[in-house]
Amino acid sequence: MRWQIEQFVFCDHKLTLINGQETQQLEPMVGELLKFFCQHHSDIITRDQLIAGVWQGRVITDNAVNRVVTKLRKVFADDAKKPKFIATYPKKGYKFIASVTAISEEHLDESVDALKAIEDNIPDNNLSNTNSPEIRSLKHISQQRRQLLIVSAILAFVMLFMTVWLGQSVWQPAEKSAEIFTQSKALTRNPGRESQPHVSPDGNYLMFTEFLSGKIHLRIKSLVDGSQISVEHGAENWVGPGDWNKTGDKLVYLTTTKDSCQYYLRDFVDMTLGEPKLIHNCPAGSFGKIIFTHDDDLLVFSEASFRGEPFTLFSLRLSTGEKRKLNQPELVLGGNSQYDLHPVENKLLLSSPDKQQWEGFYSLDLTTDQLTLLFKQDAFICCGIWDHTGERVVLLGEHPAYEFVSYDLTGEDREVVYSGNQQVSPPMRHSNGIDYLFGSGFSNQNIKLLSLDNGKSQLVAESSVDERLARFSQSGDSIIYLSVASGHEEIWFYDLEQKTTRQISHFNDARHYVDLHWSPDESFVVALSLNEIHIIDFTTGLAKVVKMPQREITGLSLKDNRTLAFSIKVGENWQVHHYDLASETLKPIDAKWQFVRYQAEQDDIIWQDKDGQYYVGEAQIMLDDEYLSTINFIERRHFNIQKVGSQFLYQEFNEGKYQLTSYDINSKERVVVSANDSSYFNRNKQSILLSEAVRSNADIFKTIASN
Incomplete structure (x- = not known):
């Protein structure tokens, strides 16, 4: 219609x-x-x-x-x-x-025939007067609709000609735009968060990971009878992700514990697993993935030298055990952990950030080891894969992603492939050559206020979507935080005394922040994106970008109302810089310091030098504490340690939760405060702001191609 x-x-x-x-x-x-x-x-x-x-x-x-x-x-x-x-x-x-x-299609067809009669000078008494009401009505017909019908007629003639010439019943065009999907159906309904789906080449089995009860499980489900098995490696091991070989009778996968990282190979026949065969030991703390190439003897995998380091790509020849580092983009942030094998050719698609934090998409020929940049985008996007033709790139839409989109190999001709009503995880091609697989579900993190006086907690920011990055005001009577309640990531304000909420910003775009701070005088908010720092006026909600080159920035804090402090890389090392908001100038401080966290109380300032040694206070007093030196100062671009008096508060990821611990530098006593669902926290003297997952679930879906 x-x-x-x-x-x-x-x-x-x-x-x-x-x-x-x-x-x-x-x-x-x-x-x-x-x-x-x-x-x-x-x-x-x-x-x-x-x-x-x-x-x-x-x-x-x-x-x-x-x-x-x-x-x-x-x-x-x-x-x-x-x-x-x-x-x-x-x-x-x-x-x-x-x-x-x-x-009306019938009226439109008649009208087009009538117009054609005029243009071809076919005698017709009813059309002799071009000023008649009937002709004027015909002229109102959409020119585009008319052109569409003419083009359709030409295409029909060409199809008929090709059918006769080639002896084919249907003509298939050599090229076509991306398939557009409007529907999907669930393939799993497990209680956890399912992701990383792979359907076997025969289409009968689905392999996927499920995060449940603080652990990653690798599952295989029969799409014929619905039965399901787990790939087990002991109670302590996280298992997955995995991949099928080209015939579907073998699978490779990752297993990890806190102290180990290994890749295994197993036979698979009719929901029965063979004995696991260890094929590679990766460094402990490395959580990569492994895939088959079109040659079952050659695998590609990623690994990090230790936890928190960027990933490097390698190939592994099973018959000889040869491990070879592949040609790849420079390691930035997480490095080269996202890659996909071309549907038919011997090459990979790599998704990798550059120093400006732009996401680059590269083609790597596995035969010649030639690396080619396809295109880059300045956006918070992830995880490109080849489409089924191998002539386009499919990836998640911008944050928060409810869709995945495709581009040609130059980064142009954007088309939405699928759009849903829940957030989606990175898609994978279905083995049927048409559809896509993806995880989709909901995540609802609220912000709770934990009292240090009585140990009781209360929700201070809650909705049906995520709230995060909550931070106290200097006075402690209000907070700011991020929420996507409006459909986009915006800054919100909550008055702890009046218990009122209001939206501060109205960006209405796809920006994504990784850290948030409030100025000491509470007149503006400082937000850190992937490659920029934004200053948001608290009254108007208007934002401006700090004038400096786009790059990776970490460890943001405010020294005072005029001075920002953060770390950027100089060569291969982090170095603290100060940015003067009034003069808009950027200056490095002593090269000794790689990070500093400024606090309102000068005694609570924390410094870290290039050797990882901690210092405190404006006077930079060295802390001779062996235990504290083992704690990461930075976690996901923001600080992981906060000092209040003699207590240091920090988090460590353990059994699927971020374990918040208080450590007294004088008594050496450690007390677990709570288990949380986010690496971000903020404390004042009386309370702590934390994130709490109210519900979280994701299932595996398959697009449904239109007939």
């Missing part, structure tokens, strides 16, 4: 929107929403009606509805405050207020 919407023509089958000479391909859920609006354009539609009609009654959040409505508004450049297309009726719903007319 086609619809005339003001000056636009909308095809609800192909989900295209034509305006003049421009044709826009709509995202699947956006197109379905527009179709529903067209079918009910005279009605006020409630959220429940939208969920029933557009999402077929699936359980979704208000945030998911808001996000798709916002995207549709952007398609029409519609202002929510002065709408011309979608009007919001508070506490009632939405109404599509634009002019909508269904285009």
Whole structure:
């Protein structure tokens, strides 16, 4: 069905929107929403009606509805405050207020024939007067629709010619754009968070990982009868991810403990596993992955020299045991841990960040070892794979990712491959050569306030989506934090005394922050992205970017209202720098210091030199403490240790949780405070802000190709 919407023509089958000479391909859920609006354009539609009609009654959040409505508004450049297309009726719903007319296919075909008769000078008494109302009506027909019909006729003739010439019943074009999927179905319904799916070459078995009860499990499920087995290596081992060989009778996988890292090979026949064969010992603390190439004797795997170091790519020849380092991009951040084998050719697609924190996509020829940069993007994206043709790249959409998209090999021609109502994990190709596999589910982390006086906790920021990076104000009577409750990552404020919440920023974009700070005078917020520092005015919510080159930045704090402190790499070493907000100048301090965490109390300032030795206070007094020197100062770009008086608070990941521990430098006493679901915490003298997962689940889904 086609619809005339003001000056636009909308095809609800192909989900295209034509305006003049421009044709826009709509995202699947956006197109379905527009179709529903067209079918009910005279009605006020409630959220429940939208969920029933557009999402077929699936359980979704208000945030998911808001996000798709916002995207549709952007398609029409519609202002929510002065709408011309979608009007919001508070506490009632939405109404599509634009002019909508269904285009009759039969009438349109007759009209095109009539216009063609005019152009071909075919005598027709009814068409002799070009100023008649009938002819004027015909001239109102969309020029784009007419061109589409002509092109369709030409294509039909070409298809007929090719059928006769080649003796084929159907002509298949040599190239086509990416398949667009509007539906999916669940392949797993386990209680944990499932991800990293791989379907066997015959399509009968699904291998995936499940994070459950603080441990990673490798599962294999029969897609024929639903039976399921686990790949076990003892109670202490985390197992997975894994991969199938090209015939589906072998699998390789990773197993790890706190003190070991190993890759194994096993036979697989009809849900029965052979004995495990150890093929490689990787460094303890390395958590990589391993895949087969098109040659079952040659594997590719990644490993880090120790925990927290970037990953390096290697190949392993099973018959000889030869391990060889592959040609690869320079190691930055996590290094080269994301890679995918081409569907038919002997090459890899690598996803790797550069020094500016742009994500680069590279092709590595495994035969010649030639590395080629395809394209880069300045975005918080992840994990590119080849599409089924090997001529495009498929990857997650921007944060928070509810879709995956594809690009040509130059990074152009963006197309949405799939869009859902829950966040998705990186996709994988299905062995059927058409569909994609992915994990999708929900995660809901709230922020709790833990009292150090009585040990009681209370929720201070909660919704159906994640809240994170909470930080106290200088006075301690309020907090700021990040939430995606509006559909995008925004900064929010919570008054601890009045118990009121309000949104500070209105970025309405795909930005992603990894650290958050409040100025001592509480007039502005400092936020760290992947490669920039942003200053957000607390009153207006407006943001500006600190003027310095894009690069990896870590260990951010504020020395005072005028001075930022953070670490950037000079050569191969981290070095503390100060940035003056007034003069907009960046200066390194003494090269001895790699990190510093400034605090309001000068005695609580923590320094770390290039040898990992800790110092405290403005006077930089060295701490001679063997235990403290074993604790990581930095975790995921932000500080992992905070000092208050004689106590040092820090976190360590243990049994699937971040274990918050208090260590007294005088008594040497260690006390476990709590187990948390995030590496981020913030303490003042009386309380601690922590993250708590209320619920978290993800299942494996398969796209459903349209027939």
